[in-house]
Amino acid sequence: MASKFWSETVRRTEPYVPGEQLNLPNLLKLNTNENPYPPSPNVTAAIKEELDRKLQLYPSPTLEGLRHKIGDYYNLDTSNVFVGNGSDEVLAFSFMAFFNSTETIRFPKISYSFYPVYAKLFNVPFEEVGLNRDFTIPAEDFFQSEGGVIFPNPNAPTSIYMELETIKDILDSNQDKVVIIDEAYIDFADVSAVTLLNKYENLLVVQTMSKSRSLAGLRIGFALGSPELIEALMRIKDSFNSYTIDRLAIAGAEAAITDTAYFNKTTEKIINTREWTVREMKKRGFHVLPSSANFIFVNHYHYAAEDLYKKLKEQLILVRHFSKPDIENYLRITIGTDDQMNTLLKTLDLIME
């Protein structure tokens, strides 16, 4: 339904549809790449303390404290850090701040489905670059873009990581344009592009606390970049509402970024679980793309992905199936606990008997 009251922007907007949220007891939810482990106990303690003390006061509009702590973690200055309401908001602000309506930006065709949504919403022309046959991103096709570049590393939903040397080539050939690397899953991968920030002022790295820090419900994402890029994001944020992050989220996020031991433990655990899950899936005839994320992207030689998705759902296991060309025969499966992965494998054995 369209309405005469709608603006042009609303008319051309097709909202992003996130993974299903079925509210069933006993559902094994492996469809939206959440962390199977709770956040650090320090997070809960910090939120409780804040709850008891200061809710009558506004939070800091500049988020200095949290930005400083994130900066410390990465050896960066507060002026290199921007914090938003989930990385989805950080990405939205980045589209507004760095891309415009006269120059075409590029992102991979198989990638995070929010990019085309934002591009249409903010009237940014875009070109979707096809992936190589092995689902890797063809870096050369991102050289010398007209309006800028955005892609996730590791890519989603393919889970494949792009080496920093290749990222450098993309940055070098786009010196006058902003290159946004969406590192939602980087903590399950290898080296972050954050290490390139001292060399490239056109680089914006976007990260989230939703995955490796177990805080999807708290909505904290952040961007790391040169002070001039960060200042642009601050301008956009302040124009909307300087108090975008509430006191509880700030307290929780500060506790999460400073509890490195807990973060290392849970992240390593998920990587180990991923590695044996991949081996077990392969034994069962699945083709598994090389994963550097907290999910795997798989297809089967004999069983159609959509059938497997439906049969798993009947057994109360929810995985992600995309009905997009090129990937309609693939499933994206979040890595859970060892027990959860065993349940998945046993259920697949029954389905594929």
Ligand code: PMP
């Ligand atoms: N980027 C990518 C590639 C993602 O998969 C997600 C999670 N769906 C996000 C960004 C957004 O995460 P959040 O808003 O929870 O920080």
